[in-house]
Amino acid sequence: MKRRGFIKNAGVLTSSMFLSNELLAAGSFVAGPKIRVAIIGCGDRGVGIMNVMKQLPEQFEIRAICDVLDFRLQNALKVYTSRDLKSYKDYREVLDDKAVDAVFIATPLNMHFEIAQNAIRAEKHVYLEKTMTYNANQAFELIEIKKKYPAKVLQVGHQYRSSPLYYKVKEMIDAGYLGKVTQIDCRWDRNGNWRRSVPHPSLERQVNWRMYKEYSGGLAAELLSHQIDFINWAFNTQPDQIYATGGIDFYKDGRETFDNIQATLRYEKEGMIGNFGATCSNKRDGYLFKIKGSKGTISLLMNQGMFYTEELNSKLEVVDGVTGATKITWNKDGGAPILPEPTKDGTWYALKEFYSSIITNKIPDSNIYTGTKTAIAVDLINKSSYSNTIQNWLPEYNRFDRG
Amino acid sequence: MRGLRWRDSCLILFIIAVFISLTSFNYRQPLKRYQLSGFAQGTTWQLSYYASDSVILKSSIDSILLEIDNSMSLYKPNSLISQFNMSVKGIKLDSHFKKVMEKSFSISKETDGVFDVTVKPLVQAWGFGAKASNKTPAAAEIVNALACVGFRKLELKDDSLVKSKSCLEVDLNGIAQGYTVDVLSQFLEMHAINNYLVELGGEIRVKGIKSDGSGFKIGIESPEEHENTSMKKIITLNDGAITTSGNYRQYKTHGNKKVSHLINSRTGYPIDNEMISVTVWARDAITADGFDNVFMNMGMKKSLSFLEGRTDMAAYFIYLKEDKSIADTSSAGFYKFFNN
Numbered sequence: 001m002k003r004r005g006f007i008k009n010a011g012v013l014t015s016s017m018f019l020s021n022e023l024l025a026a027g028s029f030v031a032g033p034k035i036r037v038a039i040i041g042c043g044d045r046g047v048g049i050m051n052v053m054k055q056l057p058e059q060f061e062i063r064a065i066c067d068v069l070d071f072r073l074q075n076a077l078k079v080y081t082s083r084d085l086k087s088y089k090d091y092r093e094v095l096d097d098k099a100v101d102a103v104f105i106a107t108p109l110n111m112h113f114e115i116a117q118n119a120i121r122a123e124k125h126v127y128l129e130k131t132m133t134y135n136a137n138q139a140f141e142l143i144e145i146k147k148k149y150p151a152k153v154l155q156v157g158h159q160y161r162s163s164p165l166y167y168k169v170k171e172m173i174d175a176g177y178l179g180k181v182t183q184i185d186c187r188w189d190r191n192g193n194w195r196r197s198v199p200h201p202s203l204e205r206q207v208n209w210r211m212y213k214e215y216s217g218g219l220a221a222e223l224l225s226h227q228i229d230f231i232n233w234a235f236n237t238q239p240d241q242i243y244a245t246g247g248i249d250f251y252k253d254g255r256e257t258f259d260n261i262q263a264t265l266r267y268e269k270e271g272m273i274g275n276f277g278a279t280c281s282n283k284r285d286g287y288l289f290k291i292k293g294s295k296g297t298i299s300l301l302m303n304q305g306m307f308y309t310e311e312l313n314s315k316l317e318v319v320d321g322v323t324g325a326t327k328i329t330w331n332k333d334g335g336a337p338i339l340p341e342p343t344k345d346g347t348w349y350a351l352k353e354f355y356s357s358i359i360t361n362k363i364p365d366s367n368i369y370t371g372t373k374t375a376i377a378v379d380l381i382n383k384s385s386y387s388n389t390i391q392n393w394l395p396e397y398n399r400f401d402r403g
Numbered sequence: 404m405r406g407l408r409w410r411d412s413c414l415i416l417f418i419i420a421v422f423i424s425l426t427s428f429n430y431r432q433p434l435k436r437y438q439l440s441g442f443a444q445g446t447t448w449q450l451s452y453y454a455s456d457s458v459i460l461k462s463s464i465d466s467i468l469l470e471i472d473n474s475m476s477l478y479k480p481n482s483l484i485s486q487f488n489m490s491v492k493g494i495k496l497d498s499h500f501k502k503v504m505e506k507s508f509s510i511s512k513e514t515d516g517v518f519d520v521t522v523k524p525l526v527q528a529w530g531f532g533a534k535a536s537n538k539t540p541a542a543a544e545i546v547n548a549l550a551c552v553g554f555r556k557l558e559l560k561d562d563s564l565v566k567s568k569s570c571l572e573v574d575l576n577g578i579a580q581g582y583t584v585d586v587l588s589q590f591l592e593m594h595a596i597n598n599y600l601v602e603l604g605g606e607i608r609v610k611g612i613k614s615d616g617s618g619f620k621i622g623i624e625s626p627e628e629h630e631n632t633s634m635k636k637i638i639t640l641n642d643g644a645i646t647t648s649g650n651y652r653q654y655k656t657h658g659n660k661k662v663s664h665l666i667n668s669r670t671g672y673p674i675d676n677e678m679i680s681v682t683v684w685a686r687d688a689i690t691a692d693g694f695d696n697v698f699m700n701m702g703m704k705k706s707l708s709f710l711e712g713r714t715d716m717a718a719y720f721i722y723l724k725e726d727k728s729i730a731d732t733s734s735a736g737f738y739k740f741f742n743n
Contacts, residue, residue: 319637320451320613323647323682324605324624 029059029352032359035125038064038100040091040115041107042076043207044196045129049104050079052347059355066094069206071199091115095122102153102358105129108209109216113138117145120152127354129157130229131221132371135379136397139372143400146368153357155364156371158229159350163343165305169291169298170234172338177307178293184231184274185290188223191283193251194259211255213386218257219278220244220381227289228265229374231274233365238373239265239274240393244385250281263381276381299335303342306335369400434598434614443468444580445478446604452591453598453614459591467586474499475579488523488572493557493565503575503582503689504559510578510693511554518697519668521557523574524548529673531664545671552668581646581692584608588688601688608644608688621645623682623719636719636731638740644688648695649680649721665699676702679721679729684737686715694718703732710734 037053039046042065053060065076066088073087088094094103095118102125105115113133119126120142133139146154160166172178198207209215210222217225232238246261259281265274289300297308343349350366357364380391437457440449441464448468452459474497476482487494496504510518528548530536540548551570558565564573575582580603587601588608598611600619609619618639624647638645650663663673681698685691694716698706703722710718717736724730733741 319622320600320609320619321449321602321607322605322622322624323607323645324649324680 030356030359032059032355034061035059035101035355035358036061036063036099037102037104038062038066038088038094038097038124039076039104039106040066040094041105041111041129042067042072043106046072046104046106047076047079049106049127049347049351050076052345052351054080055348056351056355060351063099064088064094064097066091069203092118095119095124101125102127102354106157109134109221110209110214113142116154117142120146120149120154123149123152125153125354125358127155127157127350128371130371130374131217131225131378132156132368132375134217134375136372136376139368139375140400143368143372151361153354153361153364154368154371155350155354155357156229156366156368156374157350158226158366158371158374159346160226160302161230161233161346161366162349162353163303163346164349165300165303165339165343166230166234168338169300169305172298172307173234173291177296178291178298179295179310181235181270181272181291181293183290183292184227184272185288185292186224186227186274186276187285187288188219188227188278189283189285189288190280192280193253194280195253208255211257213256216257217378217382219246219259219261219280220263220276220385221378223278224261224263224276224381225374225378228274228276228377229366229370230289231265231267232373232377233370235267235270235272237267237270238393238397239377239380240268241266242377242380242384242391242393244381244391245388246385250279258385261381261385263385265377265381298338302346303344305338307338308335372400373397436614439464441465441468444472444476444583444604446580448587448601448603450587450591450599450601452596452600453611454596458594458596464587464590467590468583471499471579471583471586475503475575477574477576484573484575487564490566491569493563495563499582499586500564500575501559501562503579504557504564504573506582506689506693507575507578508554508557508559510690510697514697514701516554516669517700518577518693519552519554520573520575520578521552521554521571522666522668523572524551524570525666525668525671526574526664528671529664529666531666549671552671577648577696578689578693580604580606581644581688581690584644584688584692606644606646606688606692609640610642612641623647636741638719640684640740643684643686644691645682645684646688646691646695647680647682648699650674650678650699665696667700674700676700677722677724678702679723681706681721682719684717684740690716707732707734710736 037060039050039062050062053062062080063084064086065073067073067076068089086097094100103119104127105112105119106129107115109131112128116126116128133142173181194210195208198204205212216222242263242265244261244263246258248255248258249260251259260279262277265276267274287301291298295310299306299308353364376397384391434453434455436451436453437459438449438451439459439461440447441461472479472482474483477484479485483494483497483500507518507520525545525548528540528544530538551568556567556571584601584603584606585608588599588610591599591601598613600607600609607621612618618641621638621640623636623638650665663675665674666672667674678699681695683691683695683698685694698718701709703720706718706720710716714736717734719731719733719737721729721731
């Protein structure tokens with residue numbers, strides 16, 4: 001039994017090497033025509049998407065940008081400009097533009113539902129930034145609308161899990177490398193007020209919409225939703241019970257959303273506890289994502305990950321050395337890289353998936369159903385922390401569950 | 404004078420007595436296991452040795468490794484090997500580089516060019532070099548690369564390695580790790596350590612026994628897709644080196660075809676035979692490391708006949724049978740290493 005252990009450990013990484021050559025290889029796009037896109041919402045995220053899109057000129061052509069704020073539009077024009085590019089202040093005009101096949105919605109969260117449903121009705125493909133919707137009811141309604149337009153793609157912007165690293169992690173979980181997972185530790189910390197500079201005081205709420213409950217789901221929606229979404233998808237599950245706490249503990253600057261939160265998610269069927277936390281006043285951990293099982297731990301950054309076996313010591317007891325072609329590299333603290341090199345930005349892979357989903361008419365992995373689950377979980381975290389109550393996953397939330 | 408001599412003799416006797424008691428005391432001391440490990444040559448190394456005290460400093464191992472890296476690492480732009488590759492006519496070698504070249508030429512001659520350190524332009528053409536690519540090279544590209552390949556186009560003149568064509572380059576990655584393991588082993592022996600295991604990047608050399616009197620147990624890694632077969636082996640060694648070369652981890656996909664990173668230096672094309680991996684035992688690691696690629700290249704039948712009757716080398720093979728099932732076999736000399 002022990003003897004099998006050491007080969008098994010080596011094996012994880014053997015297949016990762018296989019994967020790396022194929023999945024990390026650039027240029028393996030499906031062939032197809034260029035998709036003409038509009039960016040609705042040209043803040044940091046919208047412009048960020050435009051920057052990545054510029055690297056994919058064979059796949060995407062930006063035909064329109066849209067924002068309610070003039071300075072945002074001007075800023076976006078600095079990133080990308082072309083003869084055919086149109087600027088809009090009203091998103092409904094974008095939806096009327098026949099030269100636009102797909103829209104990227106990167107607006108404040110409270111606008112996601114309205115714009116997305118109208119975009120689908122206007123028969124556009126939709127890339128909808130996370131979190132998908134502000135609450136559960138909007139998510140369900142969006143599903144109903146989307147059902148009438150099966151040929152249109154709706155992808156939710158949980159971009160990190162589009163990367164080969166996160167696919168590999170799911171594969172490792174499925175293959176049992178971690179054994180029985182009981183704990184998940186996630187953080188997304190920063191030391192900063194999370195505000196953007198405001199050109200004029202009258203624009204405070206529009207620019208710093210993340211600070212206000214009316215527009216934003218706070219740290220849970222904007223940051224932790226990525227990790228929550230990955231756990232839902234990787235384990236094909238959702239939390240059954242949620243207890244969250246938080247407060248405006250450092251930046252008492254008039255904000256309404258919490259600058260310090262912690263949520264405990266109970267996954268009953270899997271027998272797992274997920275700890276998701278974020279603060280704006282300590283950046284030591286930054287992005288932390290650990291999945292802990294009886295046989296090993298996976299520790300993830302956005303673009304790289306390590307696997308730590310629980311069996312390394314017993315392996316050393318069995319054999320004094322291992323000979324093999326291109327040996328697995330265990331690092332100084334006993335971990336082995338999951339992929340041999342860091343991946344690109346998650347958005348690059350997400351755009352690639354969006355493109356191939358449109359061309360091949362398939363449902364993307366980060367879709368309206370997984371997006372719904374995550375939106376509900378975020379909504380429950382906020383309900384719990386704002387009302388100091390334990391929130392339960394209601395059976396009716398699963399009515400659209402597709403696994 | 405006499406008195407002094409008598410006193411001298413007494414002193415000498417006393418010293419001898421102390422020495423004997425100390426050494427016999429030392430002898431009774433159980434040998435303890437000491438372990439060092441680190442990073443070098445783009446991979447990890449570890450060494451375990453059994454001694455009554457820790458006599459080896461990690462810093463001295465690191466400085467040896469650095470010296471070798473500065474000599475033969477292709478990843479260092481200023482290493483001697485990088486200088487050689489960029490040179491027009493060749494350069495003067497240091498002792499590490501020279502020893503490895505001497506051994507390389509000897510293996511090349513013995514294998515009639517199956518082993519060839521000048522294969523780099525071909526490796527590059529197939530997209531495995533510093534500039535990775537997934538394109539199958541055009542035939543003309545291979546012909547061009549072949550013009551810059553061939554160990555006979557190089558010559559060792561005293562301490563210098565001389566090119567007959569400026570486009571010749573050498574890549575010692577297939578043998579330098581084995582050499583390094585030998586250098587570290589010699590370093591341990593210089594410090595009177597006679598029970599040790601040295602490993603760098605999966606290339607291993609051992610000598611002696613562990614504190615419990617048993618030999619060193621070495622696992623032979625097998626490709627993951629062949630797990631849960633009988634392919635997993637553990638061998639026990641008291642002396643010699645063991646290295647592995649395999650096709651299972653480094654390859655590229657060109658279209659639907661898997662392309663090996665091992666290129667035949669005579670044809671210019673990646674090897675395409677039944678071999679999955681070869682594990683070689685030899686007295687020293689440079690020999691084992693040099694020959695593991697040779698056997699991958701030769702294929703099963705030639706390898707077995709090459710090894711027939713040899714007592715200085717043995718090998719264990721994992722290979723694909725015609726029906727696509729996986730099998731393993733060993734040359735006659737290898738069986739004695741298996742525990743069960």
